[in-house]
Amino acid sequence: MKDTQAQPIVEIEDLRVTFPQAEGSVRAVRGVSLALHPGESLGVVGESGSGKSVSWMAVMRLLRAPPAEVEAGRLRLAGIEVMQARREELTELRGRAAAMIFQDPMTAFDPVFTIGHQIIETIRAHRATSKRAARAEALDLLERVEIRNAEAILDSYPHQLSGGMLQRAMIAMALSCRPQVLIADEPTTALDVTVQAQILQLIKDLQDEMGMGLVMITHDLGVVAETVDRVVVMYGGKVMEEAPVVELFEDPRHPYTRALMVSIPGQEGGRRRLTEIPGASPDPSDPPEGCPFHPRCTQADAQCAAEEPPMAVLGPGRRAACWRLT
Amino acid sequence: MSGPDRIPPGAVPALELRGLGKRFHLRSGGILRRRVTELRAVADVDLVLPRGGILGLVGESGSGKSTTGLMALRLLEPSEGQILIEGTDVTALGHAALKPWRRRVQVVFQDSYSALDPMFTLAQVVAEPLRIHGIGDGASRHRAALDWLERVGLHRSYGSRYAHELSGGQRQRVAIARALILEPAVLIADEPTSALDVSVKAQIINLLQDLQAEMDLSILFISHDLSVVRSLCDRVAVMFSGRIVEEAPTEAIFTSARHPYTRALLDAIPVLDPRQRRRRTFRDRAEIARDVPVLRRGEVTGPVPEGAGPRLMPIGPDHRVAAVLEGEAA
Amino acid sequence: MTGYILRRLLSVMVTFFVVSVIIFLMMHSIPGGPFDGGDMPVPEAVRQKLNAQYGLDQPLYVQYGRYMWGVLQFDFGVPFQSPGETVLELLGRAWVPSLVLGGLGVLIGVPLGILLGMAAALKRNSWIDYLASTVATLGLTIPVFVTSMLLILVFSVWLGWLPSSGWGEPERWILPIAAYATIPMATYARYMRSAMLDTLNKPFVTVLRAKGLSERQIVFQHVMRNSSIPLVTVFLPMFIGTATGSIFVEAMFRVPGLGSYFVSSIRTRDYPLEMALMLMLTVMFCLAYLISDILYAWLNPRIRHGGKQE
Structure with missing residues (x-):
């Protein structure tokens, strides 16, 4: 379904997000550029503190400013200039142009209203429909995310449902206005393993069916391998590498991506020591000079510590920021 | 005085659970229609953790795996069954009699942040078990704590820092140091790597492997993550709805799992190769619960346990699965 | 929900009873009475007659029982400071x-x-x-x-x-x-x-x-x-x-x-x-x-x- 010739649906250029603090500002995102084409699925992989979630919160204008300071050379989503968006454009942007689902479904719903109420209010925030018509639509949506007793779930309160059920309901709510892009921020991390696989399959199916763009934000390379077309690897608030998913797994070019892949447990049988990445993620209020990964990189030299590596284009849809690229 | 120090090492398992079970009573309804429902959180758990072994206890939320861990620690009273530490039944021991055995079994939880007292320096945190058990004097305890910080990969200078200054991985190292400073026979690790970043997870798994080898430690590793279990454990027991449904050497679980729930868990592991993507179908829990494996007599490799309904039957070297025999009602 | 409210009402009644006993006992444990001393000393005979008239010479539980019986019928007695009304x-x-x-x-x-x-x-x-x-x-x-x-x-x-x-x-x-x-x-x-x-x-x-x-x-x-x-x-x-x-x-x-x-x-x-x-x-x-x-x-x-x- 992807159409790389067309105008990108999301364009991010040199995005920077800073949270000023008394002792040194936290520089969560430090110059991120990327694009998403209509109907395409993009995986954004990174560990905590990599800036992966914050970038997309900024795209949805969900960071409270202050404290957040957001700057970007360009930030466009479905034709909306995000930074300049006024009230009506924001309503258009959120929910209709792009919808977002979050990590912990247990805290994502207002505890004092029913699931149905919360889906219906979403529909009615974007379209003038009667409550009755919106309820019928909500019922449809719940059935679409494979909830069997949809009628009962509609009248349930969040605390009465399991995490997996709530995540399905959240997806239904996100899809209620047929968004052009679905941003899924660690949508399976808080769920049980067997439920995780089901939710991933559901998101994939719905993306195909509705032809929407998908941004899958995750720490888990396995999730990326299962769901997306293209991957951006982030570290220390920057993009380290970008590649089509097959190429990324077959030929990772950035030392961080490679280290990450070999450190995943359970790839081979037998009890064994894993290849670990020494050290810890950089402190976002005091990021290292040069390449953010150099203190943990086995190939780093003086240049890596002194100068920031430029983003090098390695082929169609492939780029990486590293001095030691071979 | 039959203290743990008297037990000679040998074939005696470090930890053994026999028929362990836990029932909770739930109250619901009003004053007139009060109902008490009994919930069997854990039932009939038999587990043997041999000395020097790492046993994975795998399951999802509500499977009873953490409840089992808490009972093994005697932090939760079992409703039935026995807990044996190095061959001694400690199920009924009172507070004072239990104290020397508490030294032998220590624990690390997933959320080490809330488990580390924010008011204590890390040296104090790590030395605390020594203080509680009245071992050594202040100076020797402090020295031991710094030694242990070093042993888990933190610089000695961390001794004067506080928990909030650390990253998640570092905190988990401190929690491990505190658990092991008493040189226990058994470490119960309840999802110790689940909250950690990918790059740090491998560090902690390696640390546990190293310490296990150095100390001849036995580890009960409770986790929902089969990938981590595959790299760390010798044996795996899978729990489903409060019961063990399959138990086998780790590779046997990965290559010849027999129980539908074990297969569902294995099937849910993401494949790290995008070329092998496939459309998956899923079965719900109720369906899995109904699908009890049926064994032919010839498949059972040892004595068939008595009783009716699904029970753990031997089907290979060290491999047991909850099943019924052909012709029996499930 | 109805059961819940009924249960709560019951506990209100119990509370009311317990508190009434406590207040009653506390008030009577404070030394002195309404007809003791003050600005105008009352002669002993008059004081005893007044105490009897208001029932203050009876044992405490009798006083309490009488009082509560009245309370249940909305009879709280006559205020000492303004005897012209209830x-x-x-x-x-x-x-x-x-x-x-x-x-x-x-x-x-x-x-x-x-x-x-x-x-x-x-x-x-x-x-x-x-x-x-x-x-x-x-x-x-x-x-x-x-x-x-x-x-x-x-x-x-x-x-x-x-x-x-x-x-x-x-x-x-x-x-x-x-x-x-x-x-x-x-x-x-x-x-x-x-x-x-x-x-x-x-x-x-x-x-x-x-x-x-x-x-x-x-x-x-x-x-x-x-x-x-x-x-x-x-x-x-x-x-x-x-x-x-x-x-x-x-x-x-x-x-x-x-x-x-x-x-x-x-x-x-x-x-x-x-x-x-x-x-x-x-x-x-x-x-x-x-x-x-x-x-x-x-x-x-x-x-x-x-x-x-x-």
């Missing part, structure tokens, strides 16, 4: 100013406090936030009799705009009501602010924004409803605060309400009036508990519809 009649008369004072005080103070707290939470670290915090802190720390004195000093003595005491004409109501309203206002400003900030930081608020709801919709439909749940639990402590405060306010402004009689009944050992007032307070507290619990349950679906389904 306690019930006196209370019926004294109710009105207290009700006006307390009712208007709460009616004005609570919404003002809520508005102040909301504005403070929505415009965090702005002047309105600092104003709200100052008002809340002052209102909760300065004793109400000091507030009353300040009000009298400023508006009656210096400016001469308003009368300093008495009841009757509505302009006499303004100062006592203002003094009285400070407690609910300060309490609610403080709790509303922290409850709103707490709710605004919940993950579901981000979800509401992400799905395109307007900020107004988020605040008025979701944040308000969630923030009002803890406010209901604050109602009771606030009620106690204002009820005890009313004694001082009425005394300061010489309002002929329950508070004034409360003070005078203690001073003169007026057992029947004292007992009646205490029991009334008990009933009011119990009802406040009951109402706040029911409201809490009604607002919170976790209590209203307990348990998981599926």
Whole structure:
């Protein structure tokens, strides 16, 4: 379904997000550029503190400013200039142009209203429909995310449902206005393993069916391998590498991506020591000079510590920021 | 005085659970229609953790795996069954009699942040078990704590820092140091790597492997993550709805799992190769619960346990699965 | 829900009984009686006759039994300080100013406090936030009799705009009501602010924004409803605060309400009036508990519809 010739649906250029603090500002995102084409699925992989979630919160204008300071050379989503968006454009942007689902479904719903109420209010925030018509639509949506007793779930309160059920309901709510892009921020991390696989399959199916763009934000390379077309690897608030998913797994070019892949447990049988990445993620209020990964990189030299590596284009849809690229 | 120090090492398992079970009573309804429902959180758990072994206890939320861990620690009273530490039944021991055995079994939880007292320096945190058990004097305890910080990969200078200054991985190292400073026979690790970043997870798994080898430690590793279990454990027991449904050497679980729930868990592991993507179908829990494996007599490799309904039957070297025999009602 | 309310009513009755015994015993354990000493010593024979007439020479449990039997029929006896009427009649008369004072005080103070707290939470670290915090802190720390004195000093003595005491004409109501309203206002400003900030930081608020709801919709439909749940639990402590405060306010402004009689009944050992007032307070507290619990349950679906389904 992807159409790389067309105008990108999301364009991010040199995005920077800073949270000023008394002792040194936290520089969560430090110059991120990327694009998403209509109907395409993009995986954004990174560990905590990599800036992966914050970038997309900024795209949805969900960071409270202050404290957040957001700057970007360009930030466009479905034709909306995000930074300049006024009230009506924001309503258009959120929910209709792009919808977002979050990590912990247990805290994502207002505890004092029913699931149905919360889906219906979403529909009615974007379209003038009667409550009755919106309820019928909500019922449809719940059935679409494979909830069997949809009628009962509609009248349930969040605390009465399991995490997996709530995540399905959240997806239904996100899809209620047929968004052009679905941003899924660690949508399976808080769920049980067997439920995780089901939710991933559901998101994939719905993306195909509705032809929407998908941004899958995750720490888990396995999730990326299962769901997306293209991957951006982030570290220390920057993009380290970008590649089509097959190429990324077959030929990772950035030392961080490679280290990450070999450190995943359970790839081979037998009890064994894993290849670990020494050290810890950089402190976002005091990021290292040069390449953010150099203190943990086995190939780093003086240049890596002194100068920031430029983003090098390695082929169609492939780029990486590293001095030691071979 | 039959203290743990008297037990000679040998074939005696470090930890053994026999028929362990836990029932909770739930109250619901009003004053007139009060109902008490009994919930069997854990039932009939038999587990043997041999000395020097790492046993994975795998399951999802509500499977009873953490409840089992808490009972093994005697932090939760079992409703039935026995807990044996190095061959001694400690199920009924009172507070004072239990104290020397508490030294032998220590624990690390997933959320080490809330488990580390924010008011204590890390040296104090790590030395605390020594203080509680009245071992050594202040100076020797402090020295031991710094030694242990070093042993888990933190610089000695961390001794004067506080928990909030650390990253998640570092905190988990401190929690491990505190658990092991008493040189226990058994470490119960309840999802110790689940909250950690990918790059740090491998560090902690390696640390546990190293310490296990150095100390001849036995580890009960409770986790929902089969990938981590595959790299760390010798044996795996899978729990489903409060019961063990399959138990086998780790590779046997990965290559010849027999129980539908074990297969569902294995099937849910993401494949790290995008070329092998496939459309998956899923079965719900109720369906899995109904699908009890049926064994032919010839498949059972040892004595068939008595009783009716699904029970753990031997089907290979060290491999047991909850099943019924052909012709029996499930 | 009905079962829940019935159970609560039962516990209110038990509380009422226990408290009545305690109050009765406490009052009779204070040395001295209404006809002992004071400004005009009563001759011994007269004192004994009076004690007998009022039943004060009987054993305590008899006195208690008789008293409670009367109470159940709304007979609280005759107040010693004004024997021309029954306690019930006196209370019926004294109710009105207290009700006006307390009712208007709460009616004005609570919404003002809520508005102040909301504005403070929505415009965090702005002047309105600092104003709200100052008002809340002052209102909760300065004793109400000091507030009353300040009000009298400023508006009656210096400016001469308003009368300093008495009841009757509505302009006499303004100062006592203002003094009285400070407690609910300060309490609610403080709790509303922290409850709103707490709710605004919940993950579901981000979800509401992400799905395109307007900020107004988020605040008025979701944040308000969630923030009002803890406010209901604050109602009771606030009620106690204002009820005890009313004694001082009425005394300061010489309002002929329950508070004034409360003070005078203690001073003169007026057992029947004292007992009646205490029991009334008990009933009011119990009802406040009951109402706040029911409201809490009604607002919170976790209590209203307990348990998981599926």
